[in-house]
Amino acid sequence: MGLEYVAAFPKAVRGYVHMDGLISQPLSQDAIFAAAGEWVKRDALSESAERRARGKRLAPFVDYGPKLPPGTQRLLSAMQFAMSLPELYYADLKQQAAYQAKIIAALKAYKVPESVLYANEPGIALAQNDGYATRDAQSLFPKITVPTLILNGNQDGVIPPEHARLAAKGISGARLELLDRCGHFPFVEQPEKTTQAILKLVG
Known part of the structure; x- marks a missing residue:
């Protein structure tokens, strides 16, 4: 969805963060x-x-x-x-448990039933x-003209780093960052490095 939107409306965004994003x-x-x-x-x-x-x-x-x-x-x-x-x-399943606990705590704080997690x-x-x-959205790569960060976990089994390399190669000027000890959720397993990489893009 991110690829589709940025390709269609480049003037509506300052930059694009393709984080373990689906390309195909x-x-x-x-x-x-x-x-x-x-x-x-x-x-x-x-x-x-x-x-x-x-x-x-x-x-x-x-x-x-x-x-x-x-x-x-x-x-x-x-x-x-x-x-x-x-x-x-997840590269580390302990991170999964900690993340799930945070989600449950947020749901309770906003009085949202846990059942939404399974709907x-x-x-x-x-x-x-x-x-x-x-x-397969790879044909959209040439249409992306905004500053782009390709961020991917090296241990992602759903969107492996090879897919991130394809995106970085296809999107002109894109910056590629692969994070080690990181799966599909960089903001969970490598939050500091993820934040730093995004700040470089928008700064």
């Missing part, structure tokens, strides 16, 4: 399937009974998902892996649209 559904799905396959292998060898059980549950789908034709079913298959494997999103209507609605399930 097919590429992202491929990345999720590949990362999931590796985690399922690790789970099978884990000393944790919980991890072994997870790997056993997901193993039948490791080969199934990538073979699905482009479209909604392939996207939903990738989403199931993404929802089952928090390691795809993913926008995502499900998009997933039903084959145009979204197969969308």
Whole structure:
């Protein structure tokens, strides 16, 4: 959505921060399937009974998902892996627990029910649209003319750093910053470095 907006309305923004941003559904799905396959292998060898059980549950789908034709079913298959494997999103799962605690505290402070965390209507609605399930936005890169920061976690299993490099190569003048010990949420796992990088862009 960020790419679409900046490409269409460049005069409406001062700059663009592409933070672990989606550039292609097919590429992202491929990345999720590949990362999931590796985690399922690790789970099978884990000393944790919980991890072994997870790997056993997901193993039948490791080969199934990538073979699905482009479209909604392939996207939903990738989403199931993404929802089952928090390691795809976090370099350090302790960060996940801390972030979730902050979200819950904020919901309580504003008297918002926790159920909103699991009501993913926008995502499900998009997933039903084959145009979204197969969308590749790389053709928009040349249309982005505002100062751009490409920020990505090196350990992101959903949007791997290779995708960030593609965006940096395609967007003229874009600055690329890859953060180590960081997954899909730089503002959670590397907040200081994320803030510094954004301030450089808008300063």
